[in-house]
Amino acid sequence: MRTLLLLLLIGLHLGAPIVKSEDLSFNRVRHFDAIHYKIGLRFDKKRNRVFGDSELTLRPLSKPLSYVELDARDIDFNSITDHDTGKQLEYEYNGRKLRIKLNETLRQFQNITLRFVYSARPRQGIYFIPPSVDGDKVLRSAQIWTQGEAEETHHWLPSYDFPDDKATTEQIIKVESEDDVIGNGKLLSNTLDEDGTRTFHYKMDVPHSIYLSSFVVGRFLKIEDRYRDIPLGYYIYPGGGEIAAKAFGKTKDMMRVFEDLTGVKYPFNKYDQTVVAGFPFGGMENITATTYADTEINMAGNGGAEIVQDLVSHELAHSWFGNLVTCRNWAELWTNESFASFMEAAYRERTNGRKDYLRKIRADTSEYLAYNAATEVARHGLFNTSADPEDDLTMFDPVTYNKGSAVVHTLREEIGDTAFWKGINLHLTTYRFDNVETKDVRETFEKASGRSLGWFFDQWVYRSGHPKISVRQRFDRRTGILTLTFKQKAVNSQVGNVLYHLPLDIFVETSEKQYRQTLLLSKKSQQLAIKTRIRPQLVEIDRDLKIPVKDLSIAPLEIK
CATH class of the missing domain: 1.10.390.10 (Neutral Protease Domain 2)
Structure with missing residues (x-):
């Protein structure tokens, strides 16, 4: 992000x-492995409400399970059942944690699929954006989009909402007939329903942390491209083709470069990029479906091409990292x-x-x-x-x-x-x-x-903070020696004035010769003497910027 x-x-x-x-360790204690989320959703845009019919398949990690605890924030549950038997499951819920009692103890390597029928008016996780209008003209359609990172998915989906568990996902999302849905993975179907709505069915068959699961609902212009056999989709507002070309036109080259640098092929089956309104970040690397703030992407046409290039390359790089x-x-x-x-x-x-x-x-x-x-x-x-x-x-x-x-x-x-x-x-x-x-x-x-x-x-x-380095330079005419005195201290360190281990490249130039040496600065104060014979014209420390995170000050040359 x-x-x-x-x-x-x-x-x-x-x-x-x-x-x-x-x-x-800041890891979370986990007792089960989430295997697959099947997410069924429909919406009430007027009331900013989501209706869910979702499933979670899981199995114990090691010890038998009699209870399953999930993250779920302010969700109204109609029913929680064992999908295979259809039997109701008892549960306790305090508005944040959902504790489900299983009808039978689950042994290692045994799976269970839990079905949740529910509704919610999420304060986080899903965001309902009203349309932008000018009189009778709709400038941008209403939108619904998700933001999962860090832990917002459980505001609309009962889940294990922490990054250390990866599962496959499936999304079955019912929307108005003119709306598009951009989801994760492969689009299996796009069906016009008898009631005049439309249902999109996506499946992401590669395990991923649940914060990376996402969808965007709205009306977009889709520009299609390909990188090798990987379909690329650029979803922008109608009339935004020129901005899309400026913002996303280097996507294929970025994929090629990142594959070449890392030695790892792009690991997923598609890559979509979608602009939305009201997005609080520059972009979010939802798996196979990055979401961007429209204000950021629009900068590509307003003198901000370099900023947008960095943003687009950053989000794409998350496909690997x-x-x-x-x-x-x-x-x-x-x-x-x-x-x-x-x-x-x-x-x-x-x-x-x-x-x-x-x-x-x-x-x-x-x-x-x-x-x-x-x-x-x-x-x-x-x-x-x-x-x-x-x-x-x-x-x-x-x-x-x-x-x-x-x-x-x-x-x-x-x-x-x-x-x-x-x-x-x-x-x-x-x-x-x-x-x-x-x-x-x-x-x-x-x-x-x-x-x-x-x-x-x-x-x-x-360690927090960074080193602060001061350098005093003195040249002795009589001996022809340049003496550099280095002093270091830690800035904003959590552990006090600890010393850094800094291999610093030193470059000195006179009218006759150049000198290069490396000083391993590891003490509070150290000196380096270089016999230059004549007065130096230039002294540079770390001229190749090998250690950029430092506060470096060099005093004027003293001559004696």
Whole structure:
């Protein structure tokens, strides 16, 4: 998911708890495996109400099950039954958690399909958007769309609403005859019903976390394309063909580049992109069916082509980072968002060259540093111990996105291109259709590089803040020696003024010669002496931007 710039700059959430090691767990206790959701829905647009007839097939993970507990927020249940027997099931419900008593204890490897008939007027999860009209002219139809991340799906679907469980889904959605429905996976049927309504039947046969399940209802112009044998659909408002070409025209090239960089083919059977009104984020990577804010996509025709390109590449990158391989819990969200943000820069590098790649990394760093400078109180690390799925601003911020992108870049620089892209491929193939934690990412890149990377993840992923480095430069005419004095301290760290381990490239230029050295800055204060013979004309620290996430100041040259 890409957040809007406005959301990135507001809501300062402070005081994250101290994280001491990667052994901390934010996983949820789970007793069953959700196998398949069959979701039947119809709507009352006037009352913003949804009517559901849905099923969940599940099985115990290990121990026998007598009860099943699901997430369900403010749902009115008409009945809950065992699908196979038709028998009613007893249940307890407090408006947030649904506890169902099974008629018979379920043993390991036994499946049960629960059927729910219900209605709801969701406060989250499903959003009813009125039409846009000018007099008698309808400028945009009414819309209904979902937003599942972080945990909003259970506001309209009884479910296990946490990312560590993946299931296949099926959607049978009844709408007005002129409406379109864009859902997940393959469209099995689009049927005009006898009552004048229309029913769309989608099936997503690849397991995915339930927050990635989505649909959009409305009236759209569909522009079709293909990448190899993968159908692409661009759903925009009627008359928006020019905007669609500007916003989505590079989709096929992005897919090609991402496949080439990762060594992993696009993993799903289609890719749709739909614009909607009132969307609170820039975009959301619903599986096979990304949703965008129309205000963001319209920028493609108003001087914002580069912003829209980054947004579109970010959401597509989630097909690999977030949808194929998914964070196990919300503290691990960086494993989705930081890599997808980095892939924005990687696409620029492949299409525009290294200079534009570094420009994007530099811009990401600047946005994070500006955000971080707003307070002296510690924020969270990439491993986010303050993540709260009920408060977006604790998770979807410049730490997770912008700092994360720059840190992934630093990992690439630290272990080298070959090992980095090998690690990316290993990450995506090892955990294909699975969930990951930070320790899994670390171990994967250690395997790819043959190096121990605990120190790297400790300081860049688990620790909050960044290093502040000051450099004093003095040149002694008598000895011809340039002395550089480095001092470092931690900024906004949760664990006090700890020291960073920073391999800094030093570049010095005189009128006669250039000098390059590397200083491993690991102490509070260190010196580096370089015999230049004559006064240096230029001193640069980290000129190739290998470690962008830092606050660096270099004092004017002193001569004695």
